[in-house]
Amino acid sequence: MKTRTHAFWLRCLWLWLLLGGAATLSATAAPTLDGLWKGPLKVPGGQLEVVFRLVSLTGGSYFATLDVPLQKVSQIAVAVEIKGDTVIFAAEEAGSSFVGRLASGGKQIDGVWRQPGYQSPLTLTFTAAAINTAPKARLTPPYREEEVVYSNIPANLRLAGMLTVPAGAGPFPAVVLLSDAGAHDRDGTVGTYRMMGILGDYLTRRGIAVLRFDDRGTGSSTGDLARTTIAELVSDVQASLNFLRTRPEINLAQIGVIGHGEGGNVALLSATQPLPPAFVVTLAAYGVPxxxxxxxxxxxxxxxxxxxxxxxxxxxxxxxxxxxxxxxxxxxxxxxxxxxxxxxxxxxxxxxxxxxxxxxxxxxxxxxxxxGFDPLKHLEKVKCPVLLLNGTADLYVAAESNLTALTKTLRGNRDMTSKKLPGVNHLFQSDPAEWPLVNGQPRETFSPATQEIIRSWIVARTGGGK
Structure with a gap:
């Protein structure tokens, strides 16, 4: 899935000239560039790593995408063309292109990145892509999976998602997962990283049911996220909680909400409304305007x-x-x-x-x-247990200022826990040196220590899970 959060522009106001969009074009090239081509793109004030992913198709064409990991920009479609030893990567709709010469060893391309009003030298080096056998080799998980659709009647829209329920009769404690700002699918997908999918799998395997859904206007859900405020997203949470309350395998008194980034603020606001969740976990929620x-x-x-x-x-x-x-x-x-x-x-x-x-x-x-959003407004009304988590390596929602502000505002809550997570970034990934190796390549994953902190905290308040 192509996933770009609106935070790309918000967080890079003075680096905005880096990328502007994407286009899908037909491309013709010899199948000699399969893999990852990475390089540092110089921008005002520093540099950003860009990653071109190329996969050869039948007929000699390529499926190619561009990622900028630091900006959480992923799978921007590009066209590939080869003329002798000259390689061209292009996103014509944005007026952006990279033109370079393939070195004799076939492992490096030296060239220039160009776009309106800006150009910069760029050297790309080759890395073999990890073999991904997951689509073909996915094992049936040891729990029940169910595609679900339910209505948000006040907003007149339909939400579609996945409910995963632990094996056994239940009833089980449950959580609703909320993604960060921008349009995300039910897995919170950023590139190949499925943040919410990974967390949901971990919790369900350990006795906690999980409901995760496509954001408004994404996947199979209806609605228009671009015209929706953070406060209005609370109705999506309420619709999700009410859906879970209809399920006999779910413990009605033990349904909570876990929200990432902006989703954490939505989760907290849902706890200020009638019929609140039983508990809230925030992952890098905003604490400052x-x-x-x-x-x-x-x-x-x-x-x-x-x-x-x-x-x-x-x-x-x-x-x-x-x-x-x-x-x-x-x-x-x-x-x-x-x-x-x-x-x-x-x-x-x-x-x-x-x-x-x-x-x-x-x-x-x-x-x-x-x-104009004030994340602390109304939080004195939050009476349910709250777990506030923030990584010390988070460049987007700094733990020092945001976690501190939320902790201070919720100090009247009798069951509030606040934790800084050493080395964890905004996507709740630990240091890359700690990532597991899959087919010889490190694979980004949700911090195992953080997953266990979340699970044990929930279990301590529900008595459920393993």
Missing amino acids: GNELAVQQQAALLRSLGTEQAQIDAASKRQKAMLEIVRQTPDEAQAKAIVANMLRQNNTAVDGEAAQASAAELTSFRYRYFL
Whole structure:
């Protein structure tokens, strides 16, 4: 599944000229490039790793995609063309391309990345792709799986997902899983990483039923996520909880919610409403207002790229000025024009078309709402048990500021646990050095220690699970 969170633009305000979209084009090339081609793309303030994935198809064409792991951008379709020793990767709709020359050994391509108003040298090196036998060799899990569809009547939409139930008669404790900001499928898929699918499997194998569903307008669910606020997403949680309450294999008094990123804030808000969940687990939920979080995200990213503090401070100052324009200019067309002008004046290499595209995203309904969102409002109403988790390696929702703010606000809750997870990033992956090897290649996975923290905390409050 192609999954891009809206946070790509939010978190990379000053790196916005890196990527702008995708196009699927026919491509013709000899089947000699199968695998991964990786390289560091220099951008203002540092560099980002880009990964081209190529798989040869019958007839000599390629299926090819582009990933930018640091930005959680994945599976952008590209076209591949080979002319002698010249290799061309293109995303024409975005006006972006990479043109390079394949070295004699066939393991390196030296070339140039180009897009409107920007170009940079780029060297790609070859890595053999791991053999993925999972689709053919998937074993039947030791629990029941059921495709489900249920209605959110107040919002007049249908939610589709997967209910997994442990073996046995039950009734079992259960959780609803909520993904981070942006359109995600029921597995919370980012590239080949299935965050919610992995967590759901772990919990179900250990005695906890799990309901995970496609976000609005994604997969088999209806609705329009782009015009939906965080507060309005609470009704999706309520619909999910009520669906589980109809199931005889589910313990009615032990249904909780686990939310990632923005989903964690939705989970907390659901606990302030009538018929709340029995417990809430947040995974890197926001603890500071959206406009502050956006500045924190950019600063953390630039810092991770080795940018000097003076440059970070200057970028933050420009960003704050722009965000204030967005917040204080209700006329969308006027705000868009001002922001586009600011972008071009801040970087004269940026062309008008790219500036307009960025300005449209930065002044969109969803982003405006995000900037004004106060994650601490109403949390004094949360009375159920709460587990707050945040990784110390999270560049998008910093543990120090966000976890601290949530912990302080919920201090009146008699059963609130707050934990910082050493070395865990925003996707709740541990250090890559700790990833398991699959077919000789490290495979990204949900932090095992974090999974067990979640399971044991739930079991301690429900008596269920193993």
